[in-house]
Amino acid sequence: QVQLQESGPGLVKPSQTLSLTCTVSGGSISSGSYYWSWIRQPAGKGLEWIGRIYTSGSTNYNPSLKSRVTISVDTSKNQFSLKLSSVTAADTAVYYCARVRQVPADDYYYYYYMDVWGKGTTVTVSS
Amino acid sequence: DIQMTQSPSSLSASVGDRVTITCRASQSISSYLNWYQQKPGKAPKLLIYAASSLQSGVPSRFSGSGSGTDFTLTISSLQPEDFATYYCQQSYSTPRYSFGQGTKLEIK
Numbered sequence: 001q002v003q004l005q006e007s008g009p010g011l012v013k014p015s016q017t018l019s020l021t022c023t024v025s026g027g028s029i030s031s032g033s034y035y036w037s038w039i040r041q042p043a044g045k046g047l048e049w050i051g052r053i054y055t056s057g058s059t060n061y062n063p064s065l066k067s068r069v070t071i072s073v074d075t076s077k078n079q080f081s082l083k084l085s086s087v088t089a090a091d092t093a094v095y096y097c098a099r100v101r102q103v104p105a106d107d108y109y110y111y112y113y114m115d116v117w118g119k120g121t122t123v124t125v126s127s
Numbered sequence: 128d129i130q131m132t133q134s135p136s137s138l139s140a141s142v143g144d145r146v147t148i149t150c151r152a153s154q155s156i157s158s159y160l161n162w163y164q165q166k167p168g169k170a171p172k173l174l175i176y177a178a179s180s181l182q183s184g185v186p187s188r189f190s191g192s193g194s195g196t197d198f199t200l201t202i203s204s205l206q207p208e209d210f211a212t213y214y215c216q217q218s219y220s221t222p223r224y225s226f227g228q229g230t231k232l233e234i235k
Contacts, residue, residue, distance in 0.1 A: 037224075047163075047171065047214055049224040062223055063128075096170055105159070105177070112218040113161045113176035120170050 002027040004097050004118035012091075012125050018084040022097030022118055029078045030055045035100035036080045037114060038071060040093040048093075052100055053080055087125045094120040129153050129220045133213075133227035139235040144205045148230045150198045150215035159219035162191055162200045165229075166211045174213075175200065210234050 008020035022036070029036065038050040051061035053071045061069050065084070073080040084091060098114040105111050130153040140146050150160065158178035163171035173182045175191035178198060188203040202209055215227040 046228050047216075047226040049216075049226065060221065101176075103177070105157075111159060111177045112221065112224070113173060114163075114171075114216075115173050115176075115182065117170035117172070 002099060002116050004099065004116060006095060006097050006118045006121040008121060008123070010122055010124060012087055012123060013127050014088055014125055015086055018082070018087050018091060018123055018125070020082045020095055020097075020121065020123070022080050022082075024078045024080075024099075028075075029073065029080065030075050033102050035102065035112070036071075036073065037098045037100045038082045039096045039098060039114070040091075041096070041120075042090075042093045050082065050084075050095075089125050092123065092125045094122050096120045128223060129156060129217055129225055131215055131217055131225050131227040133215055133230045135230060136228065137231040137233065139233050140205055141235045142205050142207055146202045146205055146232065148200045148213055148232075150193075150200070150227050152196045152198075152217055152219075155195045156217045156219035158194045159217055160191070160193065160198050161216045161218065162189075163214045163216065164209075164211045165214065171214065205232075207234075 003025045005023045012018045035052040037052040041047050051071045053059045068085045070083040097118045099116040101115045102110040102112050132151045134149045160178045162175040165171040174185050174189050179191045190201050212229045212231045214229050
């Protein structure tokens with residue numbers, strides 16, 4: 001079955017760019033009608049959705065992070081990536097990648113839900 | 128932005144109890160509502176999608192209901208492995224998939 005694994009530096013300095021990669025195994029990132037998403041969770045707090053990408057390269061971002069976020073996909077490596085610029089201590093969190101499944105709700109709309117998650121990687125922003 | 132509010136924020140219950148967690152949206156989201164379970168140090172796990180559809184492999188003691196602004200997650204008979212934090216999440220307002228703040232279910 002499909003598995004996701006996050007990777008990247010665990011420590012990033014303030015004002016620098018956080019870069020993470022999610023590697024998809026057990027299936028092709030290009031197969032099926034899936035989006036691929038990033039979510040984060042500060043220690044002891046709730047979940048925050050960061051953004052998603054389709055394998056065509058189409059992206060959607062959380063408006064509160066949009067000016068600093070870039071999500072990209074590399075289908076040849078079966079990976080998608082997150083870049084978050086100008087980080088501060090408030091960006092310290094566990095970062096998860098997830099597969100977003102879409103199923104038809106009616107003729108025009110889809111249900112979206114995150115059915116496969118990576119284990120998460122902790123990123124600390126500190127000098 | 129659509130705000131998702133869960134109640135209660137925490138809940139104590141015993142094995143075998145029937146438990147209900149509520150999620151309320153700040154505006155109608157039809158049935159575009161998902162529920163996740165998260166255990167300490169682990170990634171969230173999908174339980175329910177589209178308000179009431181049980182994800183494959185999830186025990187049938189979990190059920191979801193609701194539409195519009197009010198939703199519930201019910202665990203019919205609590206098992207020891209069910210003690211965790213539960214989150215609702217809306218997918219109506221694409222692309223911002225906002226989550227509720229979580230409900231921590233603890234052992235009484």
